[in-house]
Amino acid sequence: MFSSLAAAALLITHTTQALRPFQLPSQLVLKTDEAPHNGSAVPGLSPVKYHNNPSNDIFQIESLDMYPNPCLIESYCTVVIHGEFTTSLANTTPHLSFNATSHLPNGREGLVPGEDAFCNWVDIIQDDDNDDTYTQINPPHPDHPGSPSNSILQKSNRKDKLSCPPKKGKAQISATILLLGGYVPEANFTVKVKATEEGREGRTLFDLWTSFELQYKD
Secondary structure (H helix, E strand, C coil), X not given: CCCXXXXXXXXXXXXXXXXXXXXXXXXXXXXXXXXXXXXXXXXXXXXXXXXXXXXXCCEEEEEEEEECXXXXXXXXXXXXXXXXXXXXXXXXXXXXXXXXXXXXXXXXXXXXXXXEEHHHCCEEEEECCCCCCEEEECCXXXXXXXXXXXXXXXXCCCCXXXXXXXXXXXXXXXXXXXXXXXXXXXXXXXXXXXXXCCCCCCCEEEEEEEEEEEEECC
């Protein structure tokens, strides 16, 4: 369902190493009864909304940007979140669960559920002294728009470092996936992502959902 660097090159390199291809198995066409949840919009440049009231979430989101917006098939898709961890998770194993449901034009639906360690899917960058001064850098991939309003923010004049599990304080979280043509259909997608402190029943870091039309890159 975000990362701040000492240099843009580090962000590019690490994001590439952590890249995950997303494939929707063609044989998985399960009919689901789940309907999208209503919720308030998450601040930033994306169609993402809160699944539940975020006031007690461990990670308080300040902004969430998606590049490109919306994502495109045969392209990289990056999500960058800025916010603050209200408590340290250094001695925990944060958990990630997600569901991606495709709503095909013929009425069929495909469901891909998944669970994994949160740190396997994201880059988190924090600063040693929790300084919250940011400067703009361009997004890490040429497919991403580079206008000032669509810039990834990077902490300045500090020794930033990758940190997962995260400690208490300001943070940037990023994740990049490759949407593989031939495996991902053109369809309306509903995606739900929830991160928790320890296992699926732990305290919530964030609980988000979004719905958008996924099409091939021109």
